[in-house]
Amino acid sequence: MPDPTSPAMRLAALRAELGRLGLDGMLVPRGDAFLGEYVPPSAERLAWLTGFTGSAGLALVLPEQAFLFVDGRYTTQAEREADPTLWTLRHVTEQPPAEVLRTEAKGRRIGYDPWLHTEAALAKLADAGAALVPLDGNPIDAVWRDRPAPPEAPAVAHPLEFAGLDSAAKREEAAKALRDAGEDAAVLADPHSVAWLLNMRGADLAYTPLALAQALLRADGTVTLFLDPARADAALRAHLGNAVALRPPSELGAALDGMAGRKLRLDPDVTPAWIARRLRAAGAEVVAGEDPCRLPRACKNAVEQDGARAAHRRDAVALARFLAWFAGVPRDGLTEMRAAAHLLALRAGGARFVAESFPAIAGAGEHGAIVHYRATEATDRPIRPDEVFLLDSGAQYRDGTTDVTRTLWTGPGAPPAELRERYTRVLQGHLALAATRFPEGVAGPHLDAIARRPLWEAGLDYDHGTGHGIGSFLSVHEGPAGISRAAKPVPLKPGMILSDEPGFYEPGAYGIRIENLLLVQRAASQPGQRKPFLAFEVLTLAPYERALIEGAMLTPAERAQVDAYHARVQAEIGPLLDAPTRAWLDQACAPLR
Numbered sequence: 001m002p003d004p005t006s007p008a009m010r011l012a013a014l015r016a017e018l019g020r021l022g023l024d025g026m027l028v029p030r031g032d033a034f035l036g037e038y039v040p041p042s043a044e045r046l047a048w049l050t051g052f053t054g055s056a057g058l059a060l061v062l063p064e065q066a067f068l069f070v071d072g073r074y075t076t077q078a079e080r081e082a083d084p085t086l087w088t089l090r091h092v093t094e095q096p097p098a099e100v101l102r103t104e105a106k107g108r109r110i111g112y113d114p115w116l117h118t119e120a121a122l123a124k125l126a127d128a129g130a131a132l133v134p135l136d137g138n139p140i141d142a143v144w145r146d147r148p149a150p151p152e153a154p155a156v157a158h159p160l161e162f163a164g165l166d167s168a169a170k171r172e173e174a175a176k177a178l179r180d181a182g183e184d185a186a187v188l189a190d191p192h193s194v195a196w197l198l199n200m201r202g203a204d205l206a207y208t209p210l211a212l213a214q215a216l217l218r219a220d221g222t223v224t225l226f227l228d229p230a231r232a233d234a235a236l237r238a239h240l241g242n243a244v245a246l247r248p249p250s251e252l253g254a255a256l257d258g259m260a261g262r263k264l265r266l267d268p269d270v271t272p273a274w275i276a277r278r279l280r281a282a283g284a285e286v287v288a289g290e291d292p293c294r295l296p297r298a299c300k301n302a303v304e305q306d307g308a309r310a311a312h313r314r315d316a317v318a319l320a321r322f323l324a325w326f327a328g329v330p331r332d333g334l335t336e337m338r339a340a341a342h343l344l345a346l347r348a349g350g351a352r353f354v355a356e357s358f359p360a361i362a363g364a365g366e367h368g369a370i371v372h373y374r375a376t377e378a379t380d381r382p383i384r385p386d387e388v389f390l391l392d393s394g395a396q397y398r399d400g401t402t403d404v405t406r407t408l409w410t411g412p413g414a415p416p417a418e419l420r421e422r423y424t425r426v427l428q429g430h431l432a433l434a435a436t437r438f439p440e441g442v443a444g445p446h447l448d449a450i451a452r453r454p455l456w457e458a459g460l461d462y463d464h465g466t467g468h469g470i471g472s473f474l475s476v477h478e479g480p481a482g483i484s485r486a487a488k489p490v491p492l493k494p495g496m497i498l499s500d501e502p503g504f505y506e507p508g509a510y511g512i513r514i515e516n517l518l519l520v521q522r523a524a525s526q527p528g529q530r531k532p533f534l535a536f537e538v539l540t541l542a543p544y545e546r547a548l549i550e551g552a553m554l555t556p557a558e559r560a561q562v563d564a565y566h567a568r569v570q571a572e573i574g575p576l577l578d579a580p581t582r583a584w585l586d587q588a589c590a591p592l593r
Helices: 007-020 045-050 075-081 097-104 119-123 139-143 167-180 191-198 234-240 249-257 273-282 294-298 302-328 336-348 365-369 417-434 444-456 556-576 579-588
Strands: 025-029 058-061 066-070 088-091 109-112 131-134 185-188 214-218 223-226 244-247 263-266 285-288 353-356 361-364 388-393 395-397 404-409 467-469 478-483 497-500 503-506 510-513 516-522 533-538
Touching: 007 025, 007 045, 007 058, 007 139, 025 045, 045 058, 045 139, 058 097, 066 075, 066 097, 075 088, 119 273, 131 273, 167 185, 167 191, 167 214, 167 294, 185 191, 191 214, 191 223, 191 294, 214 249, 223 249, 234 244, 244 249, 249 273, 263 273, 273 285, 294 478, 302 336, 302 395, 302 404, 302 516, 302 556, 302 579, 336 353, 336 361, 336 388, 361 365, 365 388, 365 503, 365 510, 388 510, 404 417, 404 510, 417 444, 417 497, 417 503, 417 510, 417 516, 417 533, 417 556, 444 478, 478 497, 556 579
Parallel strands: 025 109, 066 088, 109 131, 185 263, 223 244, 263 285
Antiparallel strands: 025 058, 058 066, 185 214, 214 223, 353 395, 361 388, 388 404, 467 478, 467 497, 497 516, 503 510, 516 533
């Protein structure tokens, strides 16, 4: 059968395949068997089917209707990318899939690929009245004729100079957690945990340096790594050592079958339902618990913290050079993609640069209101005078991962008063979060409102979280902690790195977001303090957009905070710049008047 080329033909081909299988519909998540945010081209099933290219979404295909569920970050993008004659858009929290299943698919047989869903996600749909049917294969793969091949890049060792702790010590720490809980083993379904535990990286994804692999960690500290042996050269095998057995992924099922009578920990948030069901069928006792590598991975050690600081300094040099260039470059011929490409080229010239940490969000004017906008040849537009340009970008360096957003005014005219007022409210929330001291035990959801308060006072808000965790030469979005009303209440701990990125978006007009990365540290003790407190160290070093700051709105403390931050940027980055860029930086970081 020829590969369907139009969106309508693809949807029709999938419906025909579902009918052949005796199914009334199918759930199609944006994900792969590793359940990560980014997936290789071979796993972009949701994008192939719907045209929607965001990093989170779910489709429900029925014979007469098809639904696409996205969150607030992607509503505008989904409206632009998915054909409205084929797809009915739903907000995933306001009109959740369970509700649609209940009203549109009650009693129907709805297929799903058990590799692409967690049991926790499926449990939310269990009472919706549809008959959920696990499938042995994915029907999309049967109709996607030119599907790309899975990644085959070699895995490599992550040197101790960047990791800070050797794999043997990490394995012992994680194994001890299993022994203390009376558990025999844990399935590490998340490749990030495998990468951290074994000090291993790869190139299977465009923006996250992972080898897509899973592992079985035993309570004695030994590990079975499920990775194609052809992807592990002699150097990696020597790095892994005798305590790590290398097996092809096709042997994972047999290894799980061999765990009969054992107690195994599975993290319900990151483990495919297929794995849990295979273990139960084999007679293993499955215990729901957090991946034993997840929290230690989030709490960066001293070497990783120093690496993050060094990576951000190099990143700041590239940013300063870009911002100075942007301030002076003629607007004629300047487009979103050209601006993003210039910043990428500046970053690529820095030491230890590997890749972008995500596709740059370079949104001019109305495109800035699309929270996760990505310029393409079809959407790329000029950056015009006297408008807002939102640039959210980051890089993967071998010693750290960066993510920074600055909202710029293109000039030469003065920005409107309303725009300055809204930018300043976003800045006030951004500053307030960075300056917060909080007792140990406080979690991200407890802090989210601090960044929103200045906007709330004006009846404004934004439909995304305020902050996410950041990996160490790993994913730019890392759990378990986050600063969001929707995040799990995971207490923040020293060594965690999180973003601070409030925003405001006027659909069809502009977007505002300001983002720095924050490192959680122990706070200096205060007189009379009765319990330990934590505070944030700001890692990102880039000036704010002075043209958009309404100084009269700032309190004296806020003005002092901005001036102190700018003085630090000058002191740390200025000596690393050429004379023209240094002159621009001095002007950009001059004290507020």
